[in-house]
Ligand code: 13P
């Protein structure tokens with residue numbers, strides 16, 4: 015098994031061509047001096063992927079050198095789950111946060127699922143435990159529990175069905191009930207209630223990136239560009255922020271919206287790495303980005319991915335009794351489908 019970083023001068027012609035292809039979409043967002051540092055990692059990761067029969071699935075928030083440089087498949091949380099379900103590879107490296115890797119493992123119990131950093135968590139996932147869900151169930155018996163995928167497998171195991179931001183509305187509607195317990199994202203829950211008319215019992219979990227946006231900030235951006243800006247926001251933002259937006263959707267939904275409307279200027283009210291990644295596909299749109307970075311997503315790095323594949327770490331394991339129940343909630347969600355904004 016190759017374990018060394020490959021000096022660029024000793025690459026074969028086809029390996030060089032692959033590196034050039036990887037760099038091509040990033041030319042405008044990643045200076046070549048930075049690419050020179052990343053390229054040996056990209057070359058080594060490509061080699062390890064072949065040797066391990068591995069695939070890298072990356073979230074839209076990953077930095078450009080991962081998103082464009084080494085990812086085989088990219089998307090929002092729901093797309094990542096479907097991609098994990100479809101892949102034939104034996105090893106799945108998740109360039110995202112821990113709950114995404116757990117979801118991939120739930121879907122693919124027979125595959126080796128790796129995450130390059132065990133510290134890539136999520137403020138939402140950390141806000142609630144399985145014991146909390148059991149207490150809520152005692153308090154509100156016969157009320158279905160809908161759980162955002164940004165949770166641990168233990169929490170999913172206590173839930174009736176999962177959702178992501180791209181299908182939350184459809185998942186709640188699919189239950190055909192007047193009231194649900196919606197966990198743990200308070201703001202996404204409020205958004206879903208506003209779109210469905212279903213009563214929601216909420217938890218006070220928040221995304222540490224999206225909760226920082228304010229309506230004032232959005233209004234200042236609009237004023238700075240004389241209103242000539244399309245504002246697209248993620249539903250993890252507070253309701254007052256969503257009220258200022260022209261469109262609300264998951265990260266995948268926001269990207270599709272840019273593609274459909276091709277506005278001259280857009281403000282993406284979400285984690286800021288995504289704007290750079292997406293901008294390469296829309297050269298006629300100016301991306302204005304308020305720079306809120308997710309520290310958890312940023313714990314995934316190219317050297318970390320390289321070491322992950324080299325040393326086969328860190329492998330995701332879920333106790334079978336938890337996995338079995340959590341998978342039921344994830345499978346129910348996948349059966350509902352992608353959702354309108356998805
Ligand atoms: P989506 O990509 O599913 O919209 O989720 C955003 C998110 O919170 C990822 O951490």
Ligand code: SF4
Nearest residue numbers: 136137221222223308
């Ligand atoms: Fe969690 Fe927010 Fe980071 Fe997504 S952006 S991983 S929801 S903390």
